[in-house]
Each structure stands twice: as structure tokens, then as C-alpha cells.
Amino acid sequence: MSSPAPTYDLGKLHGGLRLDAHKSASTGLPVQSLPLPAQLILPIDQHAGQPAQPLVGVGERVLRGQLLAESPGTLGAPVHASSSGKVVAIEPWPVVSRHGDPAPCIVIECDGDDRAVESPEDPVPYTELPADAVLHAILQGGIVGLGGAVYPTAQKLMQAAACKLEYLILNGAECEPYISCDDMLMRERADSVVSGAQILLHALQLDCGYIVVESDKPEAIRQLASAMTDAADERLVLKQVPTIYPSGGEDQLVQLVTDREVPSGGLPTDVGCLVQNVGTAAAIHDWLQNGEPLISRITTITGDGIANPMNVRARIGTPVAELAKFAGGYTDSARHLVIGGPMTGKSITTDRVPVVKATNCILVLSDLRAPGPELPCIRCGECAAVCPVQLQPQQLFWYACADDERKLRSHGLIDCIECGCCDLVCPSHIPLTYDFRMAKARIRELEDEKARAERARRRFEARSERLQREQHERETELARQKERARQAGPDAIAEIMKRKQRDEGD
Amino acid sequence: MDFERREAPYLAPTANVAGIMQQVLLALVPAAIAHVWFFGPGLIFNLVVAAAACIGGEALMMRLRGRPAASALADCSALVTAALLAFALPSLTPWWITATAALFAIIVAKHLYGGLGFNIFNPAMAGYVVALVAFPMHLNLWVAPRMGDIDYQFLTFLQTLQYTLTGNLPDMLTYDQVSRATPLDAMKAGLNDMRTTAEIRSLPVMGDFGGVGWEWIGNFIAVGGFWLMIRRIVRWHIPLGVGAGLLVPAGVMWLLSPGTEPSPGFHMFSGAALLCAFFIATDPVSAAASPKGRFIYGAGIGLLIYAIRTWGADVDGVAYAVLIMNMAVPAIDRITRPRIVGHGGNARSP
Numbered sequence: 001m002s003s004p005a006p007t008y009d010l011g012k013l014h015g016g017l018r019l020d021a022h023k024s025a026s027t028g029l030p031v032q033s034l035p036l037p038a039q040l041i042l043p044i045d046q047h048a049g050q051p052a053q054p055l056v057g058v059g060e061r062v063l064r065g066q067l068l069a070e071s072p073g074t075l076g077a078p079v080h081a082s083s084s085g086k087v088v089a090i091e092p093w094p095v096v097s098r099h100g101d102p103a104p105c106i107v108i109e110c111d112g113d114d115r116a117v118e119s120p121e122d123p124v125p126y127t128e129l130p131a132d133a134v135l136h137a138i139l140q141g142g143i144v145g146l147g148g149a150v151y152p153t154a155q156k157l158m159q160a161a162a163c164k165l166e167y168l169i170l171n172g173a174e175c176e177p178y179i180s181c182d183d184m185l186m187r188e189r190a191d192s193v194v195s196g197a198q199i200l201l202h203a204l205q206l207d208c209g210y211i212v213v214e215s216d217k218p219e220a221i222r223q224l225a226s227a228m229t230d231a232a233d234e235r236l237v238l239k240q241v242p243t244i245y246p247s248g249g250e251d252q253l254v255q256l257v258t259d260r261e262v263p264s265g266g267l268p269t270d271v272g273c274l275v276q277n278v279g280t281a282a283a284i285h286d287w288l289q290n291g292e293p294l295i296s297r298i299t300t301i302t303g304d305g306i307a308n309p310m311n312v313r314a315r316i317g318t319p320v321a322e323l324a325k326f327a328g329g330y331t332d333s334a335r336h337l338v339i340g341g342p343m344t345g346k347s348i349t350t351d352r353v354p355v356v357k358a359t360n361c362i363l364v365l366s367d368l369r370a371p372g373p374e375l376p377c378i379r380c381g382e383c384a385a386v387c388p389v390q391l392q393p394q395q396l397f398w399y400a401c402a403d404d405e406r407k408l409r410s411h412g413l414i415d416c417i418e419c420g421c422c423d424l425v426c427p428s429h430i431p432l433t434y435d436f437r438m439a440k441a442r443i444r445e446l447e448d449e450k451a452r453a454e455r456a457r458r459r460f461e462a463r464s465e466r467l468q469r470e471q472h473e474r475e476t477e478l479a480r481q482k483e484r485a486r487q488a489g490p491d492a493i494a495e496i497m498k499r500k501q502r503d504e505g506d
Numbered sequence: 507m508d509f510e511r512r513e514a515p516y517l518a519p520t521a522n523v524a525g526i527m528q529q530v531l532l533a534l535v536p537a538a539i540a541h542v543w544f545f546g547p548g549l550i551f552n553l554v555v556a557a558a559a560c561i562g563g564e565a566l567m568m569r570l571r572g573r574p575a576a577s578a579l580a581d582c583s584a585l586v587t588a589a590l591l592a593f594a595l596p597s598l599t600p601w602w603i604t605a606t607a608a609l610f611a612i613i614v615a616k617h618l619y620g621g622l623g624f625n626i627f628n629p630a631m632a633g634y635v636v637a638l639v640a641f642p643m644h645l646n647l648w649v650a651p652r653m654g655d656i657d658y659q660f661l662t663f664l665q666t667l668q669y670t671l672t673g674n675l676p677d678m679l680t681y682d683q684v685s686r687a688t689p690l691d692a693m694k695a696g697l698n699d700m701r702t703t704a705e706i707r708s709l710p711v712m713g714d715f716g717g718v719g720w721e722w723i724g725n726f727i728a729v730g731g732f733w734l735m736i737r738r739i740v741r742w743h744i745p746l747g748v749g750a751g752l753l754v755p756a757g758v759m760w761l762l763s764p765g766t767e768p769s770p771g772f773h774m775f776s777g778a779a780l781l782c783a784f785f786i787a788t789d790p791v792s793a794a795a796s797p798k799g800r801f802i803y804g805a806g807i808g809l810l811i812y813a814i815r816t817w818g819a820d821v822d823g824v825a826y827a828v829l830i831m832n833m834a835v836p837a838i839d840r841i842t843r844p845r846i847v848g849h850g851g852n853a854r855s856p
Contacts, residue, residue: 014847019517099511177517255847264848321507330507337509342516349511364509365516373577375523376623380790381741382521385797389847392795395839412846420515427521428623434513 013256015386016244017421019343021216023180026302026309031184033313034326040082040108040317041354043095044069052079054106060087063117065293068106077152078142082295082315085110096339096356100348108317126199126288134203134288135161141287142294142357147171147248147277148340150358153284156276159269161204166272168209169257170197170281172224173241173248175214176341179361181298182278184311186213186220189282190227196281197236199288204274207235210257211278216243245343246419250275252388264415279360299355301327305334305364314355320362321351333366343420375428383422383432389415393422393432400439405446413439523622526739527582533730534589534785540726541597544651544719547663548597551670555601556588559608567617583622587611590630593781594825595637596648598666598684600673603641607633627832628792631825638825644673646821650686651719653710689717689776690821693768702765707772716775724780731784740788743797747804748783748811749774755812767816777822779811786824792832799835799842806831806838 045051052069056062062081069079085108092102126134139154170193174182186193197209211228213221221240228236241247241256251262253275260271268275279297286292295316302309307328314323320337324330338345339353340361355362383393391412399407413436422432485493541549564584568575578584591607611633619625638645652660661669661684665676675684687695689711696706706712713721734740756770773779778786787793787807794803807827814823 251848261848264846266848324507334507335510336512336516338514338516342514344514345516347509347512347514347516349509351507351509363516375577375581376621378523378526378583378623378791379793379795380526381795381797381800384795384844385741390844391846392844394795411843412849415846415848418514423515423519424517425520427519427523427526429519429522431513433515 012259013244013247013252013388014390015384015388015421016246016252017386017424018243019177019245019424021243022178022302023183023216026178026180026300026311027183029310031188031298031311031313032326034315034318034323036083036110036112036114036315037318037322038110039088039319040085040110040315041093041319042068042079042082042106042108042317043093043097043354043356044079044104044106045097052077054090054104056087056106058087058090061085062087062108063115065117065291065295071152077144077154078140078293079106080142080293080295081108082317083108083110084113084115094348094350094353096346096348096353096359099346100350100353105354126202131161131203131205134199137288138203138284140293141284143280143283143287144294144357145277146279146283146297146357146360147250148344148358148360149250150356153276153280157200157203157274160274163269164272165204165206165269165274166208167258167274168197168200168204168206169253169268169273169275170200170209170211170278171248171250171253171275172211172213172217172220172278173253174217175243175245175248176343176345176361177245178302178363179300179341180302181300181311181360183217183220184300185279185282185298186217187223190220190223191230192282192285193224193278194227194231194233194236195289196278196283196285198231198233199284200274200276200281201235206274209236210239211236212239212241212253212257214243214247215240245421246388246417249388249417249419251417264412294357297355297357297359299323299359300361301364302361303334303338303364304366305331305336306362307331316357317354319352319354320348320359323355323362324351324364330364331366334364335367336365338363338365343424344418374430377426377428377430380427382425382427386421386425388419388421389417391416393436396439397430397432397435400435403439403442405443408439408443413443416440523581523583527586529737529739530586530734530785531582531589533734534593534727536726536729537593537723537781540719540723541593544723545597545649546652546661547666548599548649548661548670549592551601551667552592552595552597552599552604553589555604555670556591556595556608557585559605560584560588560591560612563609563612564617567613567621571617571621573621578622581622584612587616587630587633590781590786591633593785594630594634594778596645598647598649598661598669599644601670602673603637603644606640607637609633610636623791625791626835628786628789628828630789631786631828634825635829638820646691647681647685648688649684651711651717653718686711688821689720689772690815692717693772693776694815694821697766703768704765713775715769715771716777720777721775724775727780727784731780734784734788740784741797741800743800744788744793744804745783747801747806748779748787748808749804751805751808751810752779752812753808755809759816773812773815777815778824782807782811782824782828786828787831792828792835794835794838794842796839796842796844798844799838802838802842803831803835806834 052071054069056068063084066081067078068081088109089107093105094100095103135157143153144150172182172186201209224238246252247256254262254268254273262268263270283294296313298311298313300311301323310327337348339348377394379394396411416436418433420433561584564578565575568578611629615627615629615632616625692709693706711717715721752773753770756773759767760769787804794800810827811823814820
């Protein structure tokens with residue numbers, strides 16, 4: 001039997017930060033079930049990639065788990081109704097992915113019965129299905145990466161299946177402060193995580209899976225170890241990584257666990273690894289073993305702007321305001337609403353946005369970050385010391401100010417993972433992450449522009465070439481006719497002239 | 507409810523420039539007290555004059571450049587320049603020399619290059635070198651340290667103030683009575699006179715490692731420096747680089763020829779070597795960027811200090827060593843760029 005004790009043999013991560021965790025505030029209570037809200041707002045696009053198309057119309061009654069929107073082919077991920085009720089609108093609604101700007105959403109008025117669609121028949125045990133059938137089944141469940149990137153899981157798995165893989169890595173690091181939804185999931189449903197890992201190993205035909213947890217989650221590690229003992233699966237290994245932000249970044253986790261660097265511009269699959277969030281693994285288990293598609297998730301609602309921080313299981317589509325109300329409401333100091341963690345989350349202006357598949361944390365903060373004046377860079381180098389990718393942010397900043405695209409590229413701007421470490425330690429309070437995001441956008445714009453110009457140039461060249469060719473053809477044709485006429489002699493010319501006159505006469 | 511929008515990250519920054527500069531100043535306090543104890547109150551007058559000139563120069567330049575002066579003054583960087591200058595200059599320095607050095611440091615070396623963060627040269631050292639070139643006689647005049655055993659004339663508070671303001675000694679005193687050769691001067695002169703290091707070390711101005719007084723100031727500078735290293739304001743690369751660059755050649759030469767080469771300890775505890783290692787060379791603006799680059803930068807400074815002291819005309823060499831290495835920074839930065847994760851190394855190509 002495999003030993004479930006966590007192992008520590010680790011690669012090195014450059015830099016990183018030890019941040020105050022602020023997690024215990026939200027881990028005091030078990031995960032609470034949020035009562036059904038009156039309305040559910042389901043954005044049609046909750047994933048990266050191809051947009052989904054709605055399959056229901058306004059006024060239609062829907063059941064829990066019913067398919068509401070689907071992407072064409074195997075790209076994208078379907079959206080399911082999180083509860084039963086009536087579709088009252090398909091309209092733009094503020095969403096997180098657009099920083100609170102509106103995007104098309106299906107609005108369901110819940111009837112409160114929470115009736116589920118009838119599952120066709122008892123699901124076939126996945127172990128009896130071939131690997132690609134399991135992948136296809138995962139696609140049907142609307143499952144996306146729950147760590148935050150919301151890449152459609154089936155798509156990621158299918159791409160990975162085409163690569164030479166060695167390890168499945170389940171990411172339970174959860175390195176950003178305040179967030180504790182994965183921690184609570186691992187504490188309360190470690191067996192589902194382990195089962196999800198087994199399904200993934202089966203689907204990818206792998207025989208080595210690491211479940212990786214940061215060392216500041218002893219209870220989660222205990223529960224996982226116990227669940228792994230029960231599962232008695234030789235393929236699974238529990239790994240503990242140090243509590244250093246951003247150990248949970250996909251590439252950083254790969255580096256920590258396998259001592260392999262994901263090549264610049266590449267994916268973990270390039271070094272034989274596939275990373276999945278522990279929440280995604282549990283969602284896969286729920287779908288394949290219990291027939292429950294991804295219609296709810298655990299979300300941490302916390303921060304000094306929330307009266308009773310906690311973790312709740314909320315239906316996808318529940319407005320953030322409902323969660324805040326459930327958690328005792330906002331405190332007087334609440335100033336900022338952040339969806340995600342305090343390092344990489346998105347600041348949103350309204351709490352009307354719904355919880356989506358990507359919403360791991362709702363963070364309400366008072367004015368924590370004093371907006372001191374931005375001073376010149378003093379080249380102290382702290383940013384470079386903490387950069388997990390070993391960039392030199394101080395140099396990049398210099399080139400970003402000068403808009404020196406070539407230098408920005410050669411100094412690795414594209415490799416910046418926007419973790420925010422440099423920002424936090426900068427004594428001059430320069431918003432480096434923001435500046436780099438902007439510089440990246442400018443480079444992308446420039447690239448687009450270049451591509452457009454290149455296309456226009458090629459079109460122009462093709463056209464001039466065509467014209468030239470036609471001109472040339474006309475000239476040779478003319479010369480040929482002249483030659484022929486000359487050889488044929490005056491009679492022939494007279495004949496031609498006559499014919500021409502006749503033609504014109506018609 | 508509606509909320510204010512911000513850009514990530516949302517956590518409070520962990521440091522600020524003014525805080526760093528203030529801690530650097532604080533770290534100099536023990537050495538300043540020792541300095542006043544051994545060399546009299548001159549340092550205080552230097553500090554006042556240099557601070558006034560630096561702040562005035564900073565405010566003037568910010569104004570001329572059309573920027574708010576308040577934010578530049580609030581970062582305390584001008585005060586650090588003033589403090590380093592005050593330490594570098596002899597404790598008996600007429601005010602116009604100090605002011606010249608300070609104004610050159612701030613106006614030319616700092617603001618004409620673009621102000622804080624953009625200066626290529628260490629402002630304090632640039633100012634010091636200008637004073638050294640313009641007023642060589644005054645800058646080689648050091649009062650004798652408080653030694654207790656010989657007939658040296660210790661200047662009172664008022665006498666020091668009078669000298670600072672007028673450049674004249676009190677009537678009955680001569681330069682020879684109040685000043686002594688510094689240990690580095692004594693060593694250089696002695697070696698030129700074909701005396702052995704042992705003979706020179708027996709002079710009354712010499713202490714256990716360096717000169718009397720000097721070595722104690724050095725100890726307190728090291729205390730302040732280590733405190734900054736514990737506080738992570740100064741990383742170890744530059745101090746260790748300076749130490750290695752100075753001590754390794756000094757040690758090798760001393761082992762080969764102890765009679766004609768001063769010991770590594772003497773090098774470290776004489777002149778401004780320790781001040782340079784912990785406070786001058788560690789100015790981040792004019793130093794190299796990467797950790798490896800900083801070690802090389804520091805080692806270069808150490809080596810140059812040794813070379814200038816051993817073969818050069820200047821007795822200490824710290825200021826020249828720093829300025830020369832300032833010029834080398836772009837080249838060092840270029841060759842010591844860290845390898846970005848995912849480029850080469852054990853990263854397999856996609």
C-alpha cells in the first residue's frame with residue numbers, strides 16, 4: 001500500500017513572497033449551503049475560448065442541470081441551469097470577466113422546487129469506458145478549470161492527451177491570501193478529490209498523479225492522506241510545497257514539484273505535466289459518479305469589509321450581493337470589491353455580478369493600499385529578488401517607460417506572469433504589474449498592426465504583380481498578333497479589317 | 507452596493523523610499539556618536555552645512571525642473587547624501603567647502619542627470635571628489651583623534667564652530683598642533699621612507715587594526731551596516747564584494763611580504779573602507795542591478811581601493827573607486843542579466 005505521508009522533495013522556485021495568509025477568518029465554519037436566490041444570472045460565456053450559444057428561449061421553463069447553452073464542437077464548455085425555474089430574460093448583465101461591464105446572460109427566476117432533469121439512466125462506471133469516452137463525458141459536464149483560468153477542462157485534457165505526459169498534478173496549493181475554498185473542499189471532501197484524480201489518471205492513461213498542497217493546510221493534508229489510504233491507489237502521491245506565493249501558479253507548481261521549467265511561451269504539457277485544480281477534480285467526480293454537472297461551487301467570501309467571513313457553496317449565477325448578505329453583510333469600512341485573491345483578483349464596481357464557475361473568492365476590502373505618490377525607481381532590486389520568473393522588473397519598467405518594444409521583448413516582458421510580487425515590495429510604489437499589463441497590451445496591439453500592415457502589403461504586391469502580369473500578357477499577345485499579321489501579308493490584313501468592320505456593324 | 511475600482515494587487519506595499527532612507531540615516535547614528543567622541547563636534551557642523559545645502563539644492567532644482575519640491579524632500583534621499591558627505595569630509599572643514607561639495611552632489615551629479623533614480627554617479631562621492639580636487643589642502647587636514655596619551659590639542663565646540671565658519675584656527679594654535687596624519691597617510695609616508703609596517707604600526711596614531719578612533723568608528727559603521735542587512739535594506743552582495751575585493755589582494759600581498767604590505771585588517775579599518783562597503787557602494791541607484799552584478803560591482807570597488815591605496819596618489823581611494831565602478835555599471839548589468847525562467851536551463855524547448 002502506498003504511504004500517504006506527504007513528501008517534500010522539491011525543485012526550487014526563485015523569489016516569491018511570504019504573505020500574511022488571512023485565511024483563518026473564513027475557515028472557522030464548515031462550508032455553508034447558500035439558500036436558493038430568487039434569480040440566477042448565468043453568463044453564457046464562463047470559460048476561455050469559443051462562446052456558447054443559448055438553447056432556450058425567454059419564457060421557457062427549465063430544470064436543474066438542464067443544458068442552457070452549448071459551444072459548437074469540442075471547444076468551449078456548456079452552461080447548465082443551476083436550479084429549476086423560468087427563463088425571464090436573455091440580456092446583458094454586469095459580469096466579472098468584463099470588470100462589471102455587461103455581457104449576455106440567461107436570467108432564470110427560480111421556482112424554489114429545485115427539480116432536477118431526469119438523468120437518462122444509471123451512468124456507466126468510468127472504469128469501463130475507454131479513455132476518450134471519459135474525456136467526452138467530461139465535456140458534457142460543463143466543467144472548466146476552477147482555479148481561476150476557467151479553461152474548458154475537456155479541451156485541456158484532449159490537448160494534453162495528444163502530448164507525451166508523465167505526471168498529473170492536482171493543484172491544491174491555493175497560495176493567494178484570503179482564499180480558502182480549496183482548503184475547505186479538501187478538508188470536507190478529500191475523497192471526491194482523490195476520486196477525481198483517479199478519473200483523470202484513467203482518462204489520460206497516466207500512472208503517476210501528485211496531489212499538491214501548501215504546508216499551511218495541515219487539516220487538508222490530513223484528510224487527503226486518509227482518503228488516499230482508503231483509496232489505496234499506488235498511482236497517487238501527496239506532496240507538500242512551502243507556503244510561498246505564487247507556488248500555486250501552474251508553471252511555478254510544476255517547477256516546485258518536478259524541478260522542470262515550463263519553456264517560455266509553452267505549456268506544462270511541454271515538460272510532461274498536466275495541472276488541474278483540486279476543485280476541478282472534485283467537479284469531475286461529481287459529474288461522472290453522481291451525474292451532477294457543474295452548477296455550484298465553493299466560494300470564499302471574506303475580507304475586512306465582510307461581517308462574517310466564511311465559505312459557501314453557491315449555485316452558479318447567484319448574485320454576489322446575495323452571498324454578502326448571507327455572510328452578515330458589509331462592514332462600514334467596505335470600499336473595494338475584488339473577485340479573486342488580493343494579488344491577482346479583479347476589482348469590480350458593483351455587487352450585481354453573478355458568481356460564475358471561476359469565482360473562487362469574493363474579497364471585500366477597506367482601503368488597505370495607501371495610494372502614496374509614485375516615486376522614481378531607485379533600482380533597489382527588491383522586485384527582481386521576488387520575481388518568480390527571475391525577470392528584472394526595474395529594467396522592464398525603464399523600457400516600458402521608454403516604450404522600447406525590442407528591449408521589452410528581450411528582457412522577457414512576455415514571460416511576466418503578473419503575480420504582483422514586484423508591485424508589493426516596490427518602495428517607490430510604482431504599479432509595476434499594471435504597467436506591464438499595459439505594455440503587453442501595447443505590444444499585442446503593435447503586433448496586430450504589423451500583421452495588418454503585412455497583410456495589406458501582400459495584397460498590394462499581389463495586385464501589382466497581377467497587373468504587371470496582365471500587362472505583360474497583353475503586350476505579348478499584341479506582339480504575337482502583329483507578327484502573325486505581318487507573316488500573313490496585306491491580304492490577310494485587309495481580311496481582318498473587313499471582319500472587324502462587320503463585327504462593329506453588328 | 508457600488509465599490510471603487512483599483513488595479514491589482516490590493517495589498518499594502520511593504521516598504522517606502524523615505525522609510526529606507528530614514529533607516530539608513532538611523533544606522534549611521536552609532537558611528538556618528540563615535541566620530542564626535544573621537545574627532546570632536548566637527549561632524550555635526552559638516553552635517554548641518556551639508557544638509558542645508560543638499561535640501562536647498564534639491565528644492566531649487568525641483569523648482570527649476572517644474573516639479574513639486576515637497577515630494578523630493580520627503581523621500582529623505584538628499585539627507586542621506588548630506589550624511590555621507592559629512593562622514594567623508596574631515597571633521598574640520600570650512601563651510602564653503604562642504605557646501606560646494608553638497609551643491610555639486612545634488613545639482614550636478616543628481617539633478618542634471620534626472621534626479622533620484624537616474625543619477626549615474628554616486629552623488630556624495632562626486633561632490634567629495636570635486637572638493638578633493640578643488641581644496642586638496644583642507645581635505646587632507648584631519649584633527650588628531652582623542653587618544654589621551656600625547657600632547658594633542660583638542661578643539662572645543664566653539665573653536666570648531668569658528669573654524670567651520672571662518673576657516674581660521676584660534677590665534678594661538680597652528681595646524682601642526684591640531685592635526686595628525688591619518689593612519690593611511692602615515693602608512694603611505696612610512697613605506698615611502700623605507701620603513702617596515704611593524705615600525706609604522708608602532709606610531710601612536712595606530713590602534714589594534716587601523717588608526718586610533720578610526721577603528722572604533724569602523725566598528726559602529728559595521729554595526730549599523732549589519733543592522734541594515736538584517737532589515738534587508740542592504741543585501742549582502744555589495745558589502746561582501748567590497749570586502750572580498752579589498753581583502754583578498756591585501757591578504758595575498760601581506761602574506762607574501764608582511765614587512766612592506768599593510769595587513770588586510772589595517773585596510774578594512776582605515777579610511778572609508780567600511781563606510782564604503784555598507785553605506786556608499788550600496789547606493790542602489792548607481793549600483794549594478796542583479797545580485798551577481800552587485801557582487802562584481804562591489805568587488806571592483808574593493809580592488810580599486812586596494813590598487814589606489816597601494817600604487818596611486820590618493821591615500822584612500824574610496825571615492826575614485828566608486829565613481830569608476832559607477833561607469834562600469836551598464837556593462838556589468840549587461841553581462842550579469844539573470845536567466846529568465848523558461849529560457850534555456852532545464853526547460854525543454856516546446
